[in-house]
Amino acid sequence: MCDCDNSEDVKGEKNGPVPVESNISTSEHVGDHIECKEISSENPQACSTRLYKRRWAIVFLFSSYSLCNAFQWIQYGIINNIFMHFYSVSSFAIDWMSMIYMLTYIPFIFPVTWLLDKKGLRVVALVASSINCLGTWIKVASVRPHLFWVTMLGQFACSFAQVFILGMPSRIASVWFGSGEVSTACSIGVFGNQLGIAIGFLVPPILVPNVEDLDELAYHISIMFYITAGVATLIFILVIIVFQEKPDVPPSQAQTAMRNMSPQEYSYLASIRRLVCNKPFVLLIITYGLNVGCFYAVSTLLNRMIIDHYPGEEVNAGRIGLTIVIAGMVGSLICGIWLDKTKTYKQTTLAVYLLTFVGMLVYAFTLNLGHLWIVFITAAALGFFMTGYLPLGFEFAVELTYPESEGTSSGLLNCSAQVFGIIFTICQGKIIDYYGTLAGNIFLCIFLFLGTLMTAFIKADLRRQKANQLAVREAAAKDSGCQDGGLLPLKEAKV
Numbered sequence: 001m002c003d004c005d006n007s008e009d010v011k012g013e014k015n016g017p018v019p020v021e022s023n024i025s026t027s028e029h030v031g032d033h034i035e036c037k038e039i040s041s042e043n044p045q046a047c048s049t050r051l052y053k054r055r056w057a058i059v060f061l062f063s064s065y066s067l068c069n070a071f072q073w074i075q076y077g078i079i080n081n082i083f084m085h086f087y088s089v090s091s092f093a094i095d096w097m098s099m100i101y102m103l104t105y106i107p108f109i110f111p112v113t114w115l116l117d118k119k120g121l122r123v124v125a126l127v128a129s130s131i132n133c134l135g136t137w138i139k140v141a142s143v144r145p146h147l148f149w150v151t152m153l154g155q156f157a158c159s160f161a162q163v164f165i166l167g168m169p170s171r172i173a174s175v176w177f178g179s180g181e182v183s184t185a186c187s188i189g190v191f192g193n194q195l196g197i198a199i200g201f202l203v204p205p206i207l208v209p210n211v212e213d214l215d216e217l218a219y220h221i222s223i224m225f226y227i228t229a230g231v232a233t234l235i236f237i238l239v240i241i242v243f244q245e246k247p248d249v250p251p252s253q254a255q256t257a258m259r260n261m262s263p264q265e266y267s268y269l270a271s272i273r274r275l276v277c278n279k280p281f282v283l284l285i286i287t288y289g290l291n292v293g294c295f296y297a298v299s300t301l302l303n304r305m306i307i308d309h310y311p312g313e314e315v316n317a318g319r320i321g322l323t324i325v326i327a328g329m330v331g332s333l334i335c336g337i338w339l340d341k342t343k344t345y346k347q348t349t350l351a352v353y354l355l356t357f358v359g360m361l362v363y364a365f366t367l368n369l370g371h372l373w374i375v376f377i378t379a380a381a382l383g384f385f386m387t388g389y390l391p392l393g394f395e396f397a398v399e400l401t402y403p404e405s406e407g408t409s410s411g412l413l414n415c416s417a418q419v420f421g422i423i424f425t426i427c428q429g430k431i432i433d434y435y436g437t438l439a440g441n442i443f444l445c446i447f448l449f450l451g452t453l454m455t456a457f458i459k460a461d462l463r464r465q466k467a468n469q470l471a472v473r474e475a476a477a478k479d480s481g482c483q484d485g486g487l488l489p490l491k492e493a494k495v
Helices: 054-074 077-087 091-119 121-140 148-163 168-176 182-207 214-242 253-260 268-276 279-309 314-342 345-366 372-386 389-401 406-435 437-456 463-494
Strands: 002-005 035-038
Touching: 054 091, 054 121, 054 148, 054 168, 054 182, 054 214, 077 091, 077 182, 077 214, 077 279, 077 314, 091 121, 091 148, 091 279, 091 406, 121 148, 121 168, 121 214, 168 182, 168 253, 168 389, 168 406, 182 214, 182 279, 182 314, 182 389, 268 406, 279 314, 279 345, 279 372, 279 389, 279 406, 279 437, 314 345, 314 372, 314 389, 345 372, 345 389, 345 437, 389 406, 406 437
Parallel strands: none
Antiparallel strands: 002 035
């Protein structure tokens, strides 16, 4: 007997098929909830689609440990001059405390994405939160002027944990959320990372004031490190208790198809080869790297740029960084909701990229006007589009590469971002040293303009949307067959 299920598991009795009333929804989220499948005594529980409330706990817990890790990426750079004084090292050495996050990612991303494909979300979440926790406690032991190498070791551990984090948002969204929610869920996942960066801009200048006495400075730095370690430990315990691999019933037709794929059909190396031969995706890899690499450079060098024009304004430098990221978080959520409603991936990505370029131009030419309130406004506009672009890139990549693993496509995007981030940070830092901040920011504008042009040439082949729409049409056709099959005997009986 043919059956159509609307939202919950379908269960059959032992003595035969179970008739279930057909209920085809005409809403835009129909692909998340409908399946038409033969049910018999041999198959008492057919594979339906279902959304679990637990999915929100999973994505918010992920966001929490992503937040804790992202906070540590920028906690040195935003008070660059203070750590230079405490450890008696150069500005470039402190820049590497941020760039090590980018450098570590590049060689480890491919084994980590392989691990994500083979072992799943829970194993990767446990490894990420445990290594991040370890790194925070190593830093607690590094609060001595001669122990710069120890604090670098702790930062390396946290940067290694980041490799297990950055590719997760789109994977969690696909595994736990329906097709009408994936972009919003991915935005929430990226939201945690952005909020961590925002707190990293705001809190260190407040907790660690610029004082000359090294003992007093060591006390303030240790307070910051102990707070971070305590939070990381609590999150690690919660991940052990709460984080689940995947829901019992898939949330969308696309995930149902992915689960039905046998392991023999999937090869990690073959997947990589298909991705690098996917021309629209290769263009997206480059454009994503250019955009996010510019964001990494601006974030890492923000303290230097602000102090150059506004001496003694370490706290306001942190607040400007906070403004950039908070505006970006708002942009991320708005873009995620917009994508779920419209599915206009190419158009939205191109518009946001173009406005990022315009925002960078305005920021570059207003930074030296001598008015901090103008810098706050232009930084907010830049952040809204530049960091609002992050979830757009992830979700556009998943659409272009379905049914390839979300972790693999996200990993390649992030690898590109790290490479460009290191190049841009080093080059912009040298340009600022020799030619000033305006020249350094124009350097980034040039690459954002190139990225905008390349984005315009990306073909919008939305494969995941096509898969969901096809599943909906097939379900509707089968349901129509069910109804026709039930009416025909009745008509014959009347005749």
